[in-house]
Amino acid sequence: MTGIERVSLEYAKKLKKALEHLRYSRDKVRRLPTDASKLDEEQLETWESFSARFSRVVDLFLTKYLRAVVLQDDPGFEGSLRDFVNQAEKIGLIASAQRWMAIRELRNITAHEYAEEELSGYFEQARKLADELLRVDAILDKAKTRKRR
Numbered sequence: 001m002t003g004i005e006r007v008s009l010e011y012a013k014k015l016k017k018a019l020e021h022l023r024y025s026r027d028k029v030r031r032l033p034t035d036a037s038k039l040d041e042e043q044l045e046t047w048e049s050f051s052a053r054f055s056r057v058v059d060l061f062l063t064k065y066l067r068a069v070v071l072q073d074d075p076g077f078e079g080s081l082r083d084f085v086n087q088a089e090k091i092g093l094i095a096s097a098q099r100w101m102a103i104r105e106l107r108n109i110t111a112h113e114y115a116e117e118e119l120s121g122y123f124e125q126a127r128k129l130a131d132e133l134l135r136v137d138a139i140l141d142k143a144k145t146r147k148r149r
Contacts, residue, residue: 004075008068012140015065018057019137025050026130034123047123051110054126054133058107061136062100069093069143093143103129 001009029050032043039047062081070077070087077087082101089097106129109122 002072004068004072008065008072008143011060011065011068012143015057015060015136015140018053018060019134022050022053022057022130023134025053026127026134029123029127029130034120034127036117036119036123050130051122051126054130055107055110057133057136058103061139062104065140066093093139099132103133 025046028046032046033039036044036047062085066088067084070084070091070093073091074087077084079087081104082097085094085097085100085104088094088100094100106122106125109118
């Protein structure tokens with residue numbers, strides 16, 4: 001096993017754990033309102049936990065795992081995050097680079113302060129995208145199958 005294979009395996013393990021945590025938080029926010037002005041402190045804390053877990057999965061998947069798998073496929077590959085995401089689409093790891101960049105953009109919203117209306121929109125979008133993000137499990141399984149061939 002090469003060094004990059006070990007790294008991608010380690011990121012896959014971290015992703016699996018992060019996905020479990022996201023799934024738990026997603027289940028909790030399903031029952032919560034998205035209107036930030038109507039949230040009590042406990043509900044806001046639950047949303048913030050979900051947001052942190054959403055961001056963690058996006059970061060681990062795009063900036064760590066996906067990059068490692070692309071480098072496994074082509075050790076000389078270089079480029080920006082967008083280049084790596086495009087390459088992951090080309091090798092069949094993900095279906096849509098554009099979709100994953102949109103998810104990344106949504107993740108970036110959590111790094112900034114926003115008005116309650118904007119936060120409400122973020123909560124709504126993130127909750128909708130969580131199911132898609134949780135399908136990273138299938139991508140991990142697909143990548144594992146690719147390596148065996």
